[in-house]
Amino acid sequence: MHAGQCGPHPAPDSVARTAEPNTITATLKTTVVHASLASRDMAASLPGALNSRAGWCTRYTPGVIYENVIDVIGRTPLVRLSRIHPPGNLVAKVEYLNPGGSIKERIAVTMIDRAEQLGLLEPGGTIVEPTSGNTGVGLAIVAAVRGYKVIFTVPDKVSKEKQDLLRSYGATVVITPTELLPEDPESYYGVARRIVAKTPGAYSPNQYTNPANPEAHYLTTGPEIWDQTDGRIGALVVGIGTGGTVTGAGRYLKEMNPEILVIGADPEGSIFTALSEDQVHQYDVEGVGEDFWPETLDPGIVDEYVMVPDAEALAMTRRVAREEGLLAGGSSGMAVSAAVDFADHEPDRLTVVILPDSGRGYLSKVFNDDWMREHGYEVD
Numbered sequence: 001m002h003a004g005q006c007g008p009h010p011a012p013d014s015v016a017r018t019a020e021p022n023t024i025t026a027t028l029k030t031t032v033v034h035a036s037l038a039s040r041d042m043a044a045s046l047p048g049a050l051n052s053r054a055g056w057c058t059r060y061t062p063g064v065i066y067e068n069v070i071d072v073i074g075r076t077p078l079v080r081l082s083r084i085h086p087p088g089n090l091v092a093k094v095e096y097l098n099p100g101g102s103i104k105e106r107i108a109v110t111m112i113d114r115a116e117q118l119g120l121l122e123p124g125g126t127i128v129e130p131t132s133g134n135t136g137v138g139l140a141i142v143a144a145v146r147g148y149k150v151i152f153t154v155p156d157k158v159s160k161e162k163q164d165l166l167r168s169y170g171a172t173v174v175i176t177p178t179e180l181l182p183e184d185p186e187s188y189y190g191v192a193r194r195i196v197a198k199t200p201g202a203y204s205p206n207q208y209t210n211p212a213n214p215e216a217h218y219l220t221t222g223p224e225i226w227d228q229t230d231g232r233i234g235a236l237v238v239g240i241g242t243g244g245t246v247t248g249a250g251r252y253l254k255e256m257n258p259e260i261l262v263i264g265a266d267p268e269g270s271i272f273t274a275l276s277e278d279q280v281h282q283y284d285v286e287g288v289g290e291d292f293w294p295e296t297l298d299p300g301i302v303d304e305y306v307m308v309p310d311a312e313a314l315a316m317t318r319r320v321a322r323e324e325g326l327l328a329g330g331s332s333g334m335a336v337s338a339a340v341d342f343a344d345h346e347p348d349r350l351t352v353v354i355l356p357d358s359g360r361g362y363l364s365k366v367f368n369d370d371w372m373r374e375h376g377y378e379v380d
């Protein structure tokens, strides 16, 4: 494919059988003009699992003016990390090039599409979500375009920039203590539940249980990676938070080629790689790792879990910015750190690592030498 071209993404056998080729071909015209990854029109007009995405376009498409910013979500580029990993078999999917700066816009639009289709969210309603920031931005973007109000609960470890960012889109932000367990009524989950209960017309997408979260990645992230590598991908490395990315993209890619390995990167202290409860503790990298197993994670999709200490993740985040010119967040550095190790040991596999968000949200943390020293990290 050349820049500006659009085309269908191949469907796994199971999906292709349920799809009607004529409908899909006809809908590609719609895709070119309204290139939404999950527009309501397309969702209504397409069958089965292809209903959110009939095809794809590169980000620049001659003659196309997008109807709104939601239509610009997705279709992010793959960039080879050849300075950090000279053998050349490691490439990054640069998700911070989404219009709101992160991968989570993909799930925001799919979750709201589904809520509208199911009648869970009515016009003028309020979206309430516990979010560490990126899902909030995605939801705030969808809310702005479609006329919803938004309230977010955010743990206090989340950077000030991220809190301000949510407010900039017109959202109400409620700050909660980080250290509380999810079942605690004052935790960010508990406070969100309370707000939903007392707000008329409120709907909480709940990214930790919503099947539209992994579905978004099954419909968009996975197919894009398959297309962009011409099916040559040998391994996918993803940091795990809700598990939506690894589950959805990993499932699609394994259906296309069961030989593809899926590696889950996890911060030291998170439950996914902890051997016992007393190994679960706080860590500095944001957006990844959990202290519970989310429903949106299918642990069977992950072939190998890799634990990455904060110091390694943060050092790699700074290297990615300085050596590759990619200003990504700490969870990206964490995933790249795991991916470099993997790609070293598997030189014949083309390894794709996801960079979920931008480093601009962390200028006062990982990219600030004083913050790094105060938190006991080395500064080069």
Ligand code: PMP
Binding pocket: 104, 132, 134, 135, 239, 240, 241, 242, 243, 244, 245, 246, 286, 287, 288, 329, 331, 332, 356, 357
């Ligand atoms: N990195 C960042 C910065 C995130 O915000 C998230 C989402 N929590 C992830 C990685 C992990 O993605 P997922 O929730 O799909 O596992």
